[in-house]
Each structure stands twice: as structure tokens, then as C-alpha cells.
Amino acid sequence: MQAMKLRIPKALAVGAVAAAMLATTGCGGILGGGGDKTADSGPIKIAAVIPMSGSSAPTGVYMKNGMQMAVDEINAKGGVLGRQLSLDLEDGACDPTQAAAAANKAVSNGAVISVGGYCSGATLPTLPIFAKANIPMIIPAANSQELVNQKLPNVFMINGTGSQQAAAAVKFMAKDGVKSVALVDDNTSYSKDIATETKKDLQADGTVKVALATSVTAGESDYSSAVHDIMGANPDMLYWTGYYQEGGLIINQLKAAGYKGKIMVADGSVDPSLVKIAGAANAEGVFATMTQTPDTIKGAETWIANYTKAFGSAPGPYSTQSYDAVRVAAEAMTQAKGTGGDAVIKALAGIDGFQIFSGPLKFTPEHTLSSGGFQILVVQGGKFILKDALA
Incomplete structure (x- = not known):
């Protein structure tokens, strides 16, 4: 059976982090030097714990290809520093236990920096593992506020946070004339985070009423109970903050029940699979809060062509962020003049103006982007296209 995305509530996610931390202290010292290795010969190993199996595997392929493209260009x-980069790809499967094991493996393999992280709930247990090994983490996709709240000096995020995504959602709802909204999450760290932040922002603003706030269990096939609750609340808009597998099913079942309101999804549902699962007609007109995708980046035509030529298919969500994560890692090691964890972490914190797809990079004191870069996409003709470039 394929491993699925994280299907646990916040409390268990915290428990998984604790378990992972215990694992790092009881493994006979295999984590002793990952980020402190100063060998000046041989390939520089870069860890990438991303989903290569399970329902999020399609996104993992986009991420892997983006990373490999950057590695190939740099090499x-x-x-x-006169050394080749080597990508150590490890399957995290969007599962906390497997992701923790993958992170331990990457450390024991000699990785000196990490550029992975898609599902936030599966990324959280890897934080203490890489922190114990003093390995800097540049996270390209996972964006739960819980990642920031750990306050670990080695963790940097080049995707907008859940709080920034919620702010973008609220701004668009008000701009689009929405009067009431149903917030539905899947109880994972990522999804619950966005729903909670959105509800808080909506209540503070007061323009849009929260008609319903509820959670579903991820991995199921029948969401009739949630559909019943949404129909009963009769909102102008549904904002689904989970992943595309469940999102597609909810949209399909909601439309079958006669729902006529607007639908918006968070970035974990921005994938062609959402349209396939929901049905093209049902997905038409669905909005999404999302950071940049290759198709929405001005001047990315050459990059898209190079990616397509290299991998035989067009790039998808998080391919550009993953590409940039490797480039940022290379820049930090160059500025640090080595691969030691402390020096690279200091270099990352000091980056000012390095150009990535989202613009000149400068991290906040919390090691996040100063602007989340979220924009509004809409499904037209079966594809997500740019609707509104929000600040």
C-alpha cells in the first residue's frame, strides 16, 4: 500500500517531532557531523526529503526535476568551491515516520545542507534531526506557521507562510464581494494552520462572515457529511485548505449536491490532479491561493523550455521554488567559503538581494520571506491560470 500524506492532527505531529528528536540522540552518534563536515574534496551532498511515493508523488517529481536542473547548471x-554538487534524494512520502527516517538516512549519507520539504506535517519531524546535525534547511514548499514557530536557527523558508496565505485569501474574498465563507481543513498541520489563520483574520476584519469552520478526515472517499454541512451553511464561498486528493472529491460531491457558490482552494490543491478528480466541468472557475507557478512568472519562458527539454514534460507547482532552493544553498556555501553548518547558516541569514524567481532574496529575522508572494489563480480550460496578482 502506498504511503499517504500526513493524516494526523497537530497534537500527534508534535509527538512525532518529539519522537524524531529522541531518535537523533539514541543512534550511536550517526548524526554527529552532518553540517560540520569541512572536507574540501569530493561531491557536496545536498539532501532532498520530498514525496516520491503516495498521493503527493506528482508534486515530488516537479520538485526533484527543479532541484536536479539547478544542480546540473551549477555543476x-x-x-x-571547486566541487560538484550531488543531490541525495530521499522519499518522505508526506508521512512523518518515513520522512524522519529519510532525514536520518540523508544525514548518515553525509549531506551538509537540506533543500526538501513539501507536506508541513512530514517536514516538522525532520527539523530536530537536521538541527541536531547542524545542517541548514532551505524549505521550498512546506509553509505551516508551526515550522516558523520552532524558532530553529538552521531553518529558512522560501515559500510564503500559512499566515501570509491566509491574509491573501481574506484580501481576495473582500475584493471579490464574498459575504460569507465555509472554511474546511483536513486536520493536518498545514491545512489546519491556514484555516485557523484565515478565520482569525476574517473575524478581525469583519467584512466576511464565517458561516462554517469544520474539519474532515483525509484519505476518505465519501465526504457527504461535510457536503451536507456546507450546503446547510449556504456560504458564498468554500475555502478548502487541504490537498488536491480530498479537495477534488469534495468539489465533485459538492457540485453533485447542487452547490452554486464560489470555491477556492489553498496551494496544496494547486495541481492538475485536482481538475481530474473533481471533473473538468466541476473544477472550472475554482480559485486558488498560490505562490508563483512557472506559467505565472514573467520572463520564465526560457526556463520552462529548458525544463521541458531536459525532462520531457512541462514544469509544475514548486519546481521553481525547488530550483531556487538549490541555488540559494550554493550561494550560501560560496559566501561561507565552506560547508560547515554554522558558517552556512550565518551566510543564509545575511543574504541580501540574491535573485530568485520571487524577487531579490532577503530573509526576515524569522527566516521567512518578507512578502509571501501569494496570488490568486483560477481554473480555466482545465488549467490553473493567473487571476489576480495580490501583493
Whole structure:
């Protein structure tokens, strides 16, 4: 049976983090030097714990390809510090236990920096593992506020946070004339985080009424109970903050029940699979809060063409962020003049103006982007396209 995305509530996610931390202290010292290795020869190993199996595997492929593209380009120009980069790809499967094991494996393999992280709930248990090994983490996709709240000095995020996504959602709802909204999450760290922040922002603003706030159990096939509750609340808009597998099913079943209101999804549902699962007609007109995708980036045509030529298919969500994560890692090691964890972490914190797809990079004191870069997409003709470029 394929491993699925994280299907646990916040309390269990915290427990998984604690378990992972215990694992790092009881493994006979295998984590002793990952981020402190100062060997000046041989390939520089970069860890990438991303989903290569389970329902999020399609996104994992986009991420892997984006990372490999950056590695290949950097190596073709001589590498970093005269050494070639080597991508250590480990399958996290969006599962906390498997992701923790994958992180431990990457550390024991000699990785000196991490550029992975898609599902927030599966990324959380890897934080203490990489922190114990003093390995810097540049997270390209996972964006739960819980990642920031750990306040670990080695963790940096180049995707907008859940709080920033919620703010973008609220701004668009008000702009689009929405009067009431149903908030539905799947109880994972990522999904619950966005729903909670959105509800808080809506209540503070007062323009849009929260008609319903509820959670579903991820991994099921029948969401009739949630559909019944949504129909009963009769909101102008449904905002689904979970992943595309469940999101597609909810949209399909909601439309079958006669729902006529607007639908918006969070970034975990921005994938062609959502349209397939929901049905093209049902998905038409669905909005999404999302950071940049290749198709919405001005001037990315050459990059898209190069990606397509290299991998035989067009790039998808988080391919550009993953590409940039590797580039940022290379820049930090270059500025640090080495791969030691402390020096690279200091270099990352000091980056000012390094150009990535979202603009000149400068981390906040919390090691997040100063602007989340969220925009509004809409499904037209079966594809997510740009609707509104929010600040």
C-alpha cells in the first residue's frame, strides 16, 4: 500500500517531532557531523526529503526535476568551491515516520545542507534531526506557521507562510464581494494552520462572515457529511485548505449536491490532479491561493523550455521554488567559503538581494520571506491560470 500524506492532527505531529528528536540522540552518534563536515574534496551532498511515493508523488517529481536542473547548471559551471554538487534524494512520502527516517538516512549519507520539504506535517519531524546535525534547511514548499514557530536557527523558508496565505485569501474574498465563507481543513498541520489563520483574520476584519469552520478526515472517499454541512451553511464561498486528493472529491460531491457558490482552494490543491478528480466541468472557475507557478512568472519562458527539454514534460507547482532552493544553498556555501553548518547558516541569514524567481532574496529575522508572494489563480480550460496578482 502506498504511503499517504500526513493524516494526523497537530497534537500527534508534535509527538512525532518529539519522537524524531529522541531518535537523533539514541543512534550511536550517526548524526554527529552532518553540517560540520569541512572536507574540501569530493561531491557536496545536498539532501532532498520530498514525496516520491503516495498521493503527493506528482508534486515530488516537479520538485526533484527543479532541484536536479539547478544542480546540473551549477555543476556545468564548475560547481561550488571547486566541487560538484550531488543531490541525495530521499522519499518522505508526506508521512512523518518515513520522512524522519529519510532525514536520518540523508544525514548518515553525509549531506551538509537540506533543500526538501513539501507536506508541513512530514517536514516538522525532520527539523530536530537536521538541527541536531547542524545542517541548514532551505524549505521550498512546506509553509505551516508551526515550522516558523520552532524558532530553529538552521531553518529558512522560501515559500510564503500559512499566515501570509491566509491574509491573501481574506484580501481576495473582500475584493471579490464574498459575504460569507465555509472554511474546511483536513486536520493536518498545514491545512489546519491556514484555516485557523484565515478565520482569525476574517473575524478581525469583519467584512466576511464565517458561516462554517469544520474539519474532515483525509484519505476518505465519501465526504457527504461535510457536503451536507456546507450546503446547510449556504456560504458564498468554500475555502478548502487541504490537498488536491480530498479537495477534488469534495468539489465533485459538492457540485453533485447542487452547490452554486464560489470555491477556492489553498496551494496544496494547486495541481492538475485536482481538475481530474473533481471533473473538468466541476473544477472550472475554482480559485486558488498560490505562490508563483512557472506559467505565472514573467520572463520564465526560457526556463520552462529548458525544463521541458531536459525532462520531457512541462514544469509544475514548486519546481521553481525547488530550483531556487538549490541555488540559494550554493550561494550560501560560496559566501561561507565552506560547508560547515554554522558558517552556512550565518551566510543564509545575511543574504541580501540574491535573485530568485520571487524577487531579490532577503530573509526576515524569522527566516521567512518578507512578502509571501501569494496570488490568486483560477481554473480555466482545465488549467490553473493567473487571476489576480495580490501583493
